[in-house]
Amino acid sequence: MKAALRQQILNAFNFRHACKSFNLEKKISDEEFSFIMEAARLSPSSFGFEPWKFLVIQNSETREELHPLCWGAQGQLPTASHFVVILARRESSMHHASDYILDHMKNISQLPNEVIEMKSGFYKQFQEEHFSLTESPRAMFDWSCKQTYIALGNMMSVAAQIGIDSCPIEGFDREPLEEKMTELNLLKRGEFGVSCMVAFGYRENEPFPKTRHQETDVIEWIE
Numbered sequence: 418m419k420a421a422l423r424q425q426i427l428n429a430f431n432f433r434h435a436c437k438s439f440n441l442e443k444k445i446s447d448e449e450f451s452f453i454m455e456a457a458r459l460s461p462s463s464f465g466f467e468p469w470k471f472l473v474i475q476n477s478e479t480r481e482e483l484h485p486l487c488w489g490a491q492g493q494l495p496t497a498s499h500f501v502v503i504l505a506r507r508e509s510s511m512h513h514a515s516d517y518i519l520d521h522m523k524n525i526s527q528l529p530n531e532v533i534e535m536k537s538g539f540y541k542q543f544q545e546e547h548f549s550l551t552e553s554p555r556a557m558f559d560w561s562c563k564q565t566y567i568a569l570g571n572m573m574s575v576a577a578q579i580g581i582d583s584c585p586i587e588g589f590d591r592e593p594l595e596e597k598m599t600e601l602n603l604l605k606r607g608e609f610g611v612s613c614m615v616a617f618g619y620r621e622n623e624p625f626p627k628t629r630h631q632e633t634d635v636i637e638w639i640e
């Protein structure tokens with residue numbers, strides 16, 4: 418890869434920081450926000466089953482309703498140009514025998530029947546034996562959540578590359594938040610749960626300098 422391109426990408430990774438509040442005067446264009454969402458949609462997922470949904474919360478009353486339940490988004494919820502709640506699928510739709518999984522293989526991936534049969538077998542074994550995901554609904558939900566973080570990372574990385582700030586958010590009380598979202602008709606709790614959130618916009622203040630472990634502390638080569 419060309420050195421200039423590598424540097425440009427690294428600059429974006431240094432530009433990205435957990436932005437606490439955004440400039441209310443600056444909004445992300447539709448075109449740029451679609452680009453960020455396309456990075457989410459194209460993200461990889463285990464077996465390709467896309468265990469997510471992205472709720473783009475632009476309604477200010479809805480944001481106000483969620484605000485008290487999101488301690489980690491106190492500055493971001495009221496100021497973000499775009500605010501996304503990332504939902505993860507629960508056991509009812511991620512189980513190997515669920516209608517969602519069958520429909521995905523048939524109609525989204527458009528696999529032939531014999532491939533569906535084979536893939537179903539692998540997926541069942543993976544869920545039951547290799548990852549013990551059928552052990553509890555929580556195990557299955559956490560596995561879906563893990564995958565949503567790949568989309569989250571991709572969204573923030575591509576945003577940074579076009580000069581857009583972001584903040585990943587896990588600072589919320591899941592149980593009452595899901596209750597509130599159900600009440601607001603934003604969530605079908607049997608099917609989805611809240612995994613994480615991400616705010617986008619343009620920074621209001623300059624961030625603190627980045628601090629990270631040294632490369633040698635976190636990367637070990639086995640040769």
Ligand SMILES: Cc1cc2nc3c(=O)[nH]c(=O)nc-3n(C[C@H](O)[C@H](O)[C@H](O)COP(=O)(O)O)c2cc1C
Pocket residue numbers: 433434435436437488489490584585586587588589613624627
């Ligand atoms: C999964 C996850 C959840 C986070 N939740 C919050 C949050 O609720 N509120 C917040 O302000 N920052 C949150 N952060 C931001 C981190 O505190 C921040 O990324 C970290 O301190 C490193 O700083 P930097 O991102 O500015 O480099 C979260 C980060 C991650 C990855």
